Amino acid sequence: MEVFYKSTRGDGTLITSSQAILKGLADDGGLFVPNYIPKLEISFEKLSLMSYQEVAFEVLHMMLTDFTDQELKQCIDSAYDSKFDCPEIAPVRKVGNAYMMELFHGATIAFKDMALSILPHLLTTAAKKNQITEDIVILTATSGDTGKAALAGFADVPHTRIIVFYPKGGVSHIQELQMITQKGSNTFVAGVHGNFDDAQTGVKKMFNDEALKKELKENGFLFSSANSINIGRLVPQIAYYVWAYSRLVKEQAINAGEEINFVVPTGNFGNILAGYYAKQMGLPVRKLICASNDNKVLFDFFQNGKYDRKRDFILTSSPSMDILISSNLERLIYQITGEKEDECRKLMSELSEKGEYTITEEEQKQLSIFEGGFATEAENAACIRDTFDKTGYVTDTHTGVANCVYQKYVAETNDQTPTVIVSTASPYKFSRSVMNAIRGTESDPDDFVVIKELEDLSGVAIPSAVKEIMDAQIMHDHVCEIDQMEHTVKQYLGL
Numbered sequence: 232m233e234v235f236y237k238s239t240r241g242d243g244t245l246i247t248s249s250q251a252i253l254k255g256l257a258d259d260g261g262l263f264v265p266n267y268i269p270k271l272e273i274s275f276e277k278l279s280l281m282s283y284q285e286v287a288f289e290v291l292h293m294m295l296t297d298f299t300d301q302e303l304k305q306c307i308d309s310a311y312d313s314k315f316d317c318p319e320i321a322p323v324r325k326v327g328n329a330y331m332m333e334l335f336h337g338a339t340i341a342f343k344d345m346a347l348s349i350l351p352h353l354l355t356t357a358a359k360k361n362q363i364t365e366d367i368v369i370l371t372a373t374s375g376d377t378g379k380a381a382l383a384g385f386a387d388v389p390h391t392r393i394i395v396f397y398p399k400g401g402v403s404h405i406q407e408l409q410m411i412t413q414k415g416s417n418t419f420v421a422g423v424h425g426n427f428d429d430a431q432t433g434v435k436k437m438f439n440d441e442a443l444k445k446e447l448k449e450n451g452f453l454f455s456s457a458n459s460i461n462i463g464r465l466v467p468q469i470a471y472y473v474w475a476y477s478r479l480v481k482e483q484a485i486n487a488g489e490e491i492n493f494v495v496p497t498g499n500f501g502n503i504l505a506g507y508y509a510k511q512m513g514l515p516v517r518k519l520i521c522a523s524n525d526n527k528v529l530f531d532f533f534q535n536g537k538y539d540r541k542r543d544f545i546l547t548s549s550p551s552m553d554i555l556i557s558s559n560l561e562r563l564i565y566q567i568t569g570e571k572e573d574e575c576r577k578l579m580s581e582l583s584e585k586g587e588y589t590i591t592e593e594e595q596k597q598l599s600i601f602e603g604g605f606a607t608e609a610e611n612a613a614c615i616r617d618t619f620d621k622t623g624y625v626t627d628t629h630t631g632v633a634n635c636v637y638q639k640y641v642a643e644t645n646d647q648t649p650t651v652i653v654s655t656a657s658p659y660k661f662s663r664s665v666m667n668a669i670r671g672t673e674s675d676p677d678d679f680v681v682i683k684e685l686e687d688l689s690g691v692a693i694p695s696a697v698k699e700i701m702d703a704q705i706m707h708d709h710v711c712e713i714d715q716m717e718h719t720v721k722q723y724l725g726l
């Protein structure tokens with residue numbers, strides 16, 4: 232049966248999956264959600280014999296039903312290839328009392344590669360299917376990580392261009408190096424004299440500039456974004472939950488059908504929402520444990536049903552989780568209101584106007600699969616150190632939050648259900664914080680010295696993604712003023 236997509240704030244109008252991928256966000260400001268969630272049609276025994284690509288296909292073809300099998304296989308094979316540094320794509324390892332699913336073997340050694348490596352292919356295929364002949368121009372402002380992951384995903388993908396603006400001086404030295412050494416004949420990176428908000432505002436202005444859009448169209452280009460709320464990013468993330476389960480079956484750590492838990496270090500709620508969809512597709516999941524850092528809006532929400540963003544924004548050593556508005560939560564809210572667009576719209580406008588909303592007790596009851604937890608900076612550092620001392624395994628700071636929350640959960644509940652911790656970044660991505668945690672003292676000021684120390688300590692070779700930037704050639708040195716962003720885009724596109 233075909234799956235269609237509709238907006239969480241709309242009138243129930245249905246569009247195809249390829250149209251939803253092309254649109255990204257609905258015109259009414261809502262997010263696209265599937266009109267129903269199909270059950271997996273294949274046994275876990277069969278899945279346990281499959282490769283990552285094959286498991287991904289089993290998930291994607293259920294959810295993206297207007298793509299042909301051939302199209303999906305091509306997208307999957309172009310995404311999950313030698314850009315990943317191991318053939319399993321997402322290895323699952325036993326560490327202490329849990330399993331670590333490592334989602335950091337892609338081009339930028341963090342989990343966003345899982346979705347951003349396939350999105351460009353889904354997007355260009357969707358364009359073809361919908362008779363769009365223009366080349367797609369991805370325009371992004373970045374505070375560091377997403378820009379690089381998008382660059383790596385779109386590099387050399389035919390019929391696409393990618394333009395990334397970052398605040399000059401507002402990202403880390405390593406993040407800047409990662410971006411300005413990006414290869415690919417269709418990539419363009421520019422520093423902006425301004426902060427991230429300035430760059431973001433500049434990009435939004437271009438997206439809403441009708442005259443610019445017209446000029447682009449006349450020259451064969453169409454703007455699009457690689458935003459994390461695109462279902463073309465969300466659906467591929469369901470695949471690795473099914474994959475992790477199938478690996479535990481393969482290793483005979485569980486019997487097919489037995490329930491497991493997942494612990495997910497959470498920011499925008501995209502990753503864990505994919506786990507929730509996996510459960511609805513029939514994956515035997517007992518608990519989805521939502522791990523937060525000191526910005527524990529979600530922990531509080533799962534405690535008392537009140538989402539309250541009115542609090543100080545705390546900078547932590549797990550920056551990708553420093554978020555006070557988790558956009559993807561809207562999809563969960565929509566579902567627990569019984570798919571009532573009016574109710575969802577009301578709650579979301581309360582959030583933007585008053586900074587908070589509260590769900591009903593009835594709605595709260597439907598969240599019983601979720602368990603909220605949080606780890607403070609000190610708890611996280613202690614857990615990273617303790618895990619290394621006991622097992623020799625080094626986690627990054629985001630995975631550290633998840634691991635810490637899990638250890639607290641086990642101590643409180645004595646839940647012995649086999650558990651997978653979703654590991655979202657390589658420790659090499661956050662070498663300094665990781666080494667500080669393990670040592671208990673401040674590390675050498677030179678990042679590359681710290682990286683070498685981490686290699687000696689962990690015995691895990693420096694990933695090629697990091698090695699490459701140590702001596703890579705600078706490919707992009709363009710810097711512009713905020714009011715020159717549009718000019719820069721036009722110049723690059725030859726308009």
Ligand SMILES: *Cc1c(COP(=O)(O)O)cnc(C)c1O
Pocket residue numbers: 341342343376496497498499500501502503551552629655656
């Ligand atoms: C983006 C990110 C997260 C948060 O994922 P969400 O889908 O936004 O919840 C966690 N860890 C790392 C390393 C990330 O890059």
